[in-house]
Amino acid sequence: MTKKVEGITRAKYSIEQFMNSESIVDVSISHDDESILFGSDKTGVYNAYATNKNGELSQQLSHSTSDAIFPVTFFPEDKRFLYESDRGGNEITHLFLQDENGQSKDLTPGEQEKVMFQGWSADKKSFFYQSNKRDNRFMDLYEMDIEAFTSSMLFQNNEGYQIASISPDKSFLALHKPITANNSDMYIFSPSTGIEHVSPHDGDTQYTPVAFDKESNYLYFLTDEANEFLHLKRIHVTSKTVETVAKEEWNILTAKFSPNHSYLLYLVNNNSKIELKMMDTMSGEYVEIPDLPDGQISGVTISKSEKLMVFLLNSSSSPSNLYVYDFSKKKLQCLTDTLNPEIEQSDLVEAKVVHYSSFDGLTIPAIYYEPHLEDGEKAPALVWVHGGPGGQSMVNYNPVFQYLANHGYAILAVNNRGSSGYGKTFFKAADLKHGEVDLADCIEAKKYLTATGRIDENRIGIIGGSYGGYMTLAALAFQPEAFKVGVDIFGVSNWERTLKNIPSWWEAVRDVLYKKLGNPYTATEYIRSISPLFHAENITKPLIVLQGANDPRVLKVESDEIVESVKKNGVPVEYIVFEDEGHGFTKRENRITGYRAIKKFLDRYL
Template identity: 45%
Template structure:
């Protein structure tokens, strides 16, 4: 046991999030997204180093930087309306004027990439039909647009070939069964590149620079996805790159000198750069407190922008010069008030579940925990279905651990990153086998001499929130309390109320969860809303009023049902949020209340009044 400096929730969330990166046309600036003002905005930082400059000044709705224009100082960014996820694509002119390129109520748009010559860009929008996304080509000079593909099948645009003769699409039948289609822009012929039998993943990765071949991801005859290539003229296929875990991205640089490979190695994202022709790895700096978590190579292929992230180190933005082999830190996001050495590094652990299946997990042990100073514990349940708890900085987890809670992030069956058999092991079993994995996690925690076995709770968001509700409803005696953020309580209504643009992908949910009509009995059996009378342990529910994925009705219903049985439930609704908390003030309010709730029900501290107002503003 060691003495631990206690930090406030305000100090933890003074550490801000940074993400995305794009080089300016002259490669003197890097565009990125930052929450340092309390909400996400676009910033730019000099490649040579210096003070970042704020480019957008939103105070109410999150803005996410997308890209600099290839030949001038304009930028593209996206913004939705208070978390409704109907993102519009905007251009920010050099003089600061904003222009909505995709106007319309209920319209959802997405930037898809630049043409190889930089004179146009591609984007998609569902303005014609809310179910489908049509593809447009917009000129850089006049911002004039041309429709290049009208979708009626739910195809997923991936990219246009560098010579602009072909468009490649993906089509997801289920999570484990995907196809690739190639459209000739000249003839209009749509070619099915990956006919197959059975459930196999085929997903586009990138065109070769000469447009003659296509790299793709597949798990054909393998537990994990790898990179293969198909020659478009002959159909000849070959394996390019395999790794011990899932390869989930392969990106050649603009001139074809380098290629970037991203691998999921059992919950740890690993990025490598290779000489694209020889396949030889490029030596990059190593970082003792983290790993490279994302990378972008400049058009000149002389610079690499990348982030470093670790359990005790939130994203830091670096630039690397290939010619001289040096890296320079440009942006630090960890609050100066927090000593990273006082934070906690996670440890990979595993345990056997009820049927002998090995369940991987990450364990955060508080510094103050020991056999003589036992601590309460939380089982952290990730989102999904098919999500994953990974290594990396989480202010929420570090705040809980700093307050003396051990945290076990369980990758229950159905989690990604551990092979396709493990991924498929939860189909139509939610609320049962994956939940039983979490019950076994409690037994694993009980084997640790520093855990107070009578004080183990569950916490999770989105699908993880559903798992919390399922834990309290279906195994009511197992956990001392639960915290549900944006969690599903009624699968029948959830699937019936999906946004229109999810309709092409409903087969995935029908296979994974069940059909709302044909399998209604199954879905009702898996839905905590129909079993809320069994919830006897304290519950806290956090919800965004504008959530388009998990409607507020999901939260209202479970809260009302628990209250009818005189159960203990605390409820917070944020009127300016959707499926998650984007504003610093809301994150501070929510997690301050969560820790106070846990202190009351896992530690018996009654000094703080419960949150039970059904809303927060």
């Protein structure tokens, strides 16, 4: 199927073609610099793969046909590797070892034990991981040797700290303690002196530890102290003197050292685009990567020898590809071509960052995907709302956006107030006002779309996942004439139930969520006032709902009940449940089914 636009014939592609592009995640480099480990959904389910540093001899290492496998790291001296996997999207992640013969072993077999890999010890004879097997509310820190695979607890976490970093000499442990979404504290633990508070402050300020230096003298941390954005500082662990390491005009998201600490790397969220900054720790000079394509970087990993760096890079019209950079040759090479060869990239649309004024004059950033249109043609449009609360839409490749744009729908991914990435004032501007001011920002997005002259103002819908799914339901319930249709992807309908039933391992941030959204035990009336389920009689526009049966964050009952309630209104409602998915759909077959249904629904009602 083709369409001629401005003299150019552009092909129309099926959802199968878009989903048959490869998705790559999670990279690691072997001890000898010869192999690169990564995750891919090439078979339809995420599995572990490896390729050599020239992108040749790629081979599949794991062969799951059900649960997603996400590789974590090669072993320090051989080609064994660790991977994480859960069951059906339940988020109870275990840590597995796969040997060089392809045999796997669950290293953390507790049925309800959730585990997160933390990192390798300096001598590479053991690794650290977090586990909630002692108390399902809190993550303790363990060390496991790689000879007998026996583990011992290094830190018992009784106060809901987030374990951030371990010093190379194992003398210190950096801890993070959220107070609210806008305020947090930082601590240093040592077995000899216990826990020490190292970020005393007044008011809302973030302190997030990220890494220790090679000598275990300094702790590097992110803070927005006296600033709208997070910058990088370091504190001496004994003298407690503090100095600034790096400051940008946007948030620094994270920072880490290369294996031998020759480089300090950090990522900057530059107006919804992720940029890499790399500093030579000896000279303090920044290292530039020549011929780096425009796009967003993730998964940055430097090899043990520090001769190679691998990373993933995507753009709004290209899925993530695997790159390797040779420091000595100053050579950058792309090892993959993940876009389905049946799709011409020129047929896709380039997203652009736009801004519009909201109801009170506040400037709202957004990412705009406009379909290829003939002169005078006006398209239907969708306002997309990200997850969270507090998430952010980025200039990423999104196959659903491209699929819908390819079939004539414009997408405006709104970063409403309360979104991260635009300073702490913007981030907290929707606290205890969710479903109100943030929803108003989404409704004001219609004015931007109409003002382009390219959008049919009578055909604008709203779509989102998780918190964005909640915003979809909120729009239909609280502003029932604002949008023509709603697409709810595992969205919250009843905050009272969701906030009372957050996963046990979220205990450390339970109060943070309550302070942001409202306490379901003490502010029941308010919580119900912002919950669409209690106002479902107002929903009069067509609705489609997608839900994973194993979702531990937004329980299936949230979608069950809103669907049943809206059906009573005589409103067209479609409901799709995936029995083997959780909070997000990892299996290609399910994504195809779900996104095809969304387009069919939009074609019918929008």
